[in-house]
Amino acid sequence: MIKIYHNPRCSKSREGLQLLQESGKDFQIVKYLDIPMKKEEIKKVLELLEISAEELVRKNEKVWKENYKGKELSEDEIISAMQEHPKLIERPIVVKDKKAVIGRPPEKIKDLI
Template identity: 65%
Template sequence: MITIYHNNRCRKSREGLQILEESGKEFKVVKYLEDTPSEEKLKEIIELLGIKPLELVRKNEAIWKENFKDKELSDSEIISALAKFPKLIERPIVINGKKAVVGRPPENISTII
């Protein structure tokens, strides 16, 4: 089952959702601002993406700039921040089995569906 971690207020996330809808494949939508992934789930997602936790952070968000920007944070501290402030999570994230991508640009999604 394909899963999209989605924020309907984000244009890129809506474009990613449209790609999935047009694919005709079954998928599940997780509105991650309402149904925030746990730290454990975020670790799994980051591992599937094959990135460092910092690469999943939206560094232009005010929450990041005001609270974390100039701090030396460990990977686990970054993951904790993402779990506490889900608005910091880059979006959309699409997972298909053992493959995952951040849908920026949205065309990235086509590589795993």
Template identity: 55%
Template sequence: MITIYHNPRCRKSREGLAVVEASGKPFKVVKYLDNRLSKSELQQILATLSMGPMEIVRKQEAIWKSEFKGKEMSEEMILNALVEHPKLIERPIVMYNQKGVIGRPSENIADLLSD
């Protein structure tokens, strides 16, 4: 089953959801702003993506710029910031068959689902 970590207020996330829906495959939507991801869930996502926490940070978000930009931060500190401020998580993230992608651009999702 496909899992999409989705923010309905984000145009790119809505585009990603449309790609998932068009695939015709079963999927579930996780609205991670409504139900925050736990640290262990986020660590699992990062492991599947083969990425570190900094690679999924939305660096243009106001909260990042005001509270974290330019500070010396360990991966653990970045992970904690992502858990505390889920708006900082890049979106959408799509998981399928033990693989995952950040759906920017949405072609990444189409490629993932074509496997």
């Protein structure tokens, strides 16, 4: 099953969702701002993306700039920040089987599906 971590207010996320809809494949939408991801789920996504927690952070978000920017943070502290402030998570993320991509640009999703 394909899963998209989606923010309806984000244009790139909407584009990614449209690609999935056009593919005709079954998928699940996870509105991670409404139901924040648990730490273990974030860790699993990072593992599938093969990136560090910091690479998944939207560093231009106000909450990052005000609370975390310039600080020495451990991987676990960054994951906790993303769990507490889901807006910090880059989007959209599409997961299929044992692979995942950040849909920026959205065409990356086509390679996965």
